[in-house]
Amino acid sequence: MPELPEVQTIVNMLAPRIVGLRIDLVELERGDIVTPAGFDLRAVLQGKVISGLIRRGKRLVFTLEDSNRFYVHLGMSGRLTMDALGTERAKHTHLILRFDQFELRFRDPRRFGGIWWMGSAPDDSAMGPEPLTIGSRELLDRLSRTTRAIKNSLLDQRLIAGLGNIYVDESLFGAGIHPLAPAHRLSVEQVQRLVRSIKATLRKALRHRGSTLRDYVDAEGGAGAFQKLHSVYDRGGQPCRKCGLTIRRIVLGGRSTCFCPGCQPAPKRGGGRAKPRRPRQ
DNA sequence: GTCCATGTTCTTTA
DNA sequence: CTAAAGAACATGGA
Numbered sequence: 001m002p003e004l005p006e007v008q009t010i011v012n013m014l015a016p017r018i019v020g021l022r023i024d025l026v027e028l029e030r031g032d033i034v035t036p037a038g039f040d041l042r043a044v045l046q047g048k049v050i051s052g053l054i055r056r057g058k059r060l061v062f063t064l065e066d067s068n069r070f071y072v073h074l075g076m077s078g079r080l081t082m083d084a085l086g087t088e089r090a091k092h093t094h095l096i097l098r099f100d101q102f103e104l105r106f107r108d109p110r111r112f113g114g115i116w117w118m119g120s121a122p123d124d125s126a127m128g129p130e131p132l133t134i135g136s137r138e139l140l141d142r143l144s145r146t147t148r149a150i151k152n153s154l155l156d157q158r159l160i161a162g163l164g165n166i167y168v169d170e171s172l173f174g175a176g177i178h179p180l181a182p183a184h185r186l187s188v189e190q191v192q193r194l195v196r197s198i199k200a201t202l203r204k205a206l207r208h209r210g211s212t213l214r215d216y217v218d219a220e221g222g223a224g225a226f227q228k229l230h231s232v233y234d235r236g237g238q239p240c241r242k243c244g245l246t247i248r249r250i251v252l253g254g255r256s257t258c259f260c261p262g263c264q265p266a267p268k269r270g271g272g273r274a275k276p277r278r279p280r281q
Numbered sequence: 282g283t284c285c286a287t288g289t290t291c292t293t294t295a
Numbered sequence: 296c297t298a299a300a301g302a303a304c305a306t307g308g309a
Binding site: 283284285286288289290291292293294295 | 297298299300301302303304306307308309
């Protein structure tokens with residue numbers, strides 16, 4: 001469900017409210033949402049002060065006063081909301097952090113999300129660079145190493161972190177690039193347009209507090225509004241807002257993919273740039 | 282009953 | 296061996 005704009009919206013609302021607060025009580029209703037398995041979250045969280053909250057990719061990374069960290073990933077159906085004490089807890093609420101004036105609830109019916117304990121170790125995850133600050137040179141370099149379709153490449157969090165199905169489709173539309181175009185065959189100009197489109201798309205989505213298609217809500221339970229402005233995502237069969245042709249929906253890597261056949265012409269066969277560089281050992 | 286869903290990871294195939 | 300494609304995970308809504 002939540003991609004970079006949705007996760008950032010939650011962080012923006014949450015951080016000023018919880019940084020500096022002490023976790024008075026930890027209630028873990030389902031232990032199996034915690035990684036590593038069997039880890040005693042209450043033992044390391046209860047009584048601690050939260051000293052920081054940032055977004056990295058699609059993760060919400062919490063720092064404690066003792067420099068230990070953990071992150072929440074919302075998966076497909078996860079929600080992280082601030083709720084009044086004593087109010088009814090919705091089904092599938094798996095973790096509650098109680099503060100003095102309210103509580104933070106993690107709810108996730110499908111349980112693709114969860115809590116990951118990071119401890120104090122440096123972040124050695126293989127996550128790719130942030131899309132809002134990546135340079136076109138760096139993206140070009142990364143794309144040049146894979147023959148996969150650009151759509152699949154941009155969904156790979158190790159290549160670039162934070163984009164999901166919605167914002168990849170929207171960004172490719174903005175750049176006029178067909179989702180099936182092989183990543184390593186994109187021209188320098190195409191990658192420059194792509195980086196500009198990714199940043200413009202994400203910034204605009206952030207201004208509208210993300211996209212709500214079914215599950216996403218912000219930290220106060222409110223919906224986003226960017227779904228009303230989507231150019232292609234979830235618009236298969238409808239007319240393109242730019243050229244009027246019918247938006248097409250195909251399946252790529254098991255994910256629905258929407259694009260405009262007029263604005264995003266099919267990739268040329270052959271030609272293009274050199275073969276992908278084999279990573280040197 | 283069927284199909285589909287904003288994501289990630291493990292397994293299988295080439 | 297590696298890279299890429301496919302399947303699996305769990306629940307709910309149309």
